[in-house]
Amino acid sequence: MDKKKDITTIDDIRLLVDTFYGNVRRDQLIGPIFEGVIGNRWPEHLQKMYRFWQTALFGEHTYLGRPFPPHAELPVEKRHFDAWLGLWCSTVDRFFEGEKAEEAKWRGEKMAVMFLSKINFYRSSTSKPLT
Numbered sequence: 001m002d003k004k005k006d007i008t009t010i011d012d013i014r015l016l017v018d019t020f021y022g023n024v025r026r027d028q029l030i031g032p033i034f035e036g037v038i039g040n041r042w043p044e045h046l047q048k049m050y051r052f053w054q055t056a057l058f059g060e061h062t063y064l065g066r067p068f069p070p071h072a073e074l075p076v077e078k079r080h081f082d083a084w085l086g087l088w089c090s091t092v093d094r095f096f097e098g099e100k101a102e103e104a105k106w107r108g109e110k111m112a113v114m115f116l117s118k119i120n121f122y123r124s125s126t127s128k129p130l131t
């Protein structure tokens, strides 16, 4: 079997993001949370996530937002982030292998850990994240 390629182009990112969120939407645990917030705004969300990963992986600064605030008050805990990460890593592995593929999984995991710890921090404190 041919060796898989690495993530090298914006089309690779589109394939990864489109497939990942397709799987997210079908996931029984986290799908409904995404659907409830995003509703009919999926095209915009996907465009934003192409820019986010283009910025994270290629250093092309097309994403200028702040990733954490939309997650601050979501009804999520560790098992939701585990589900997110399982889908993210299996989607990366399905299409790609190489340095950027490893980096995509590593960054996804770091962000998931950071988001969960911030969510738990704000739940146990009276301070609010900047919006």
Ligand code: HEM
Pocket (backbone or CB within 6 Å): 030, 033, 034, 037, 038, 045, 048, 052, 065, 066, 067, 068, 070, 071, 074, 076, 080, 081, 084, 107, 108, 111, 112, 115
């Ligand atoms: C269970 C885990 C997660 C859930 C339920 C979740 C849910 C969401 C939802 C509903 C939005 C859309 C907000 C809106 O447009 O109204 C969003 C945006 C976003 N998510 Fe997540 N997310 C999760 C994990 C992650 C992780 C681990 C990352 C890091 C790679 C991430 C990165 C982002 C980014 C960059 C945005 C766009 C933020 C902006 O508006 O600029 N999410 N997420």
